[in-house]
Amino acid sequence: MNDQIEKIVAQCSTASSVIRELHDIPPYRVYEVELDTRRAVVKVDDHRRGHAADEGRVHEYVATETTASVPEVLAVGADHYITVWREEIAHAATQIGSDWAHAAGVWMATLHDDTAGVFDGFGQLRNDGTGLSLAAHDTWADAVIERISHHRKYLATKGYADAADAVEAFFREHPHVFDAVGKPVLCHDDIHPEHLSRTSGGECIAIDFEHALVAPPEYDYWRTVMPYFEASDAVDETVMQAFQDGYESVRPLPGGFEERRQRYRLLNWVAFLESLYLQQNVDPDKREEMGDWMRTRVYETLSEVRETVG
Structure with a gap:
């Protein structure tokens, strides 16, 4: 892999070097490099599920077209992208506290506010060679179904296609459950703190757009709250309120977003099942047990949601 990184950085400078590997979490590897005298970060595909070029274009769009702070993008290639090094990210906090949560809410709402009215539908953004393209769905329900189908392809290789099929079938039967989600x-x-760091001025700077999606604002909200706030014993209601207050200091959350919480939990459980196996962040001898536990949560949540849907 070092040879591949050396070739990448050699295209961007007359004197370059690979300093160290920062992360090796499928489907990517991330390296600190030097381009001439400038420190930078390279993220490169290391698995068929990787799409660093798509991510790089999204990151580039945020850097150039919004006021949500991110590192500058230096280059986007077919299987990688390069950003400038930012010291705040290298020394990011690992804990979620009220100050971080409030600043994170402000950053998220700023990204949403700056991109409201830009896209004509919901879905996944892709690199078209020079910029971004969106194969848009008219409804969020259709985009959700496509997203679940994407996860299913991988989950089928691990024995969890049934969980994705059950959730997809529900949303096909009840597309109206997302009728009021907004633009x-x-x-x-x-x-979370590894992807969003506070600066010395108390604001935030973000990285890692590999999961970026054109979606309703509440989707991003619950995708943060569920795994990083609700699931943590160290995070209390004060922290969660700080996050919501930060968000709503920029723009309001849509009416009814709390009632739709469990519907987003369904989508998230399917995504988390894929991450469990793809990113290999759980010991191999515990992975199947965790996967089966998550499958059970899918069916339990699905049962709860069905009780609330007319």
């Missing part, structure tokens, strides 16, 4: 915005889709 599409660009969503980061994975806000």
Whole structure:
């Protein structure tokens, strides 16, 4: 892999070097490099599920077309992208506290506000060679179904296609459950302290747009709250309220977003099942047990949601 990185950085400078590997989490590898005298970060595909070029174009769009702070993008290639090094990210906090949560809410709402009215539908943004393209769905329900189908392809290789099929079938039967979600915005889709760092001025700077999606604002909100706030014993209601207050200091959340919480939980459980196996962030001897536990949560949540849907 180092040879591949060296070739990438050699295209961007007359004197370049690979300093160290920062992350090796499928489907990507991330490296700190030096381009001439400038420190930078390279993210490169390392699995068929990787799409660093798409991510790079999204990151580039945020950097150039919004006021949500991100590192500058230096280059986007067919299987990688390069950004400038930012010290705040290298020394990011690992804990979620009220100050971080409030600043994170402001950053997320700023991204949403700056991209409101830009997109004509919901879905996945792709690199078209020079910029971004969107194969848009008219409804969020259709985009959700496509997203679940994408996860299913991988989950089928691990024995969990049934969980994805059950959730997809529900949304096909009840597309109206997302009728009032609001207009599409660009969503980061994975806000937590490793991806969003506070600057010395108390604001935030974000990285890692691999899951970015054009979706309703509340999707991004619940995608942050569920795995990083609700699931943490260290995060209390004060922190969660700080996050919501930060968000609503920029723009309001849509009416009814709390009632739709469990519907987003369904989508998230399917995505988390894929991450469990793809990113290999759980010991192999515990992975199947965790996967089966998550499958059970899918069916339990689906049962709860069915009780609330007319």
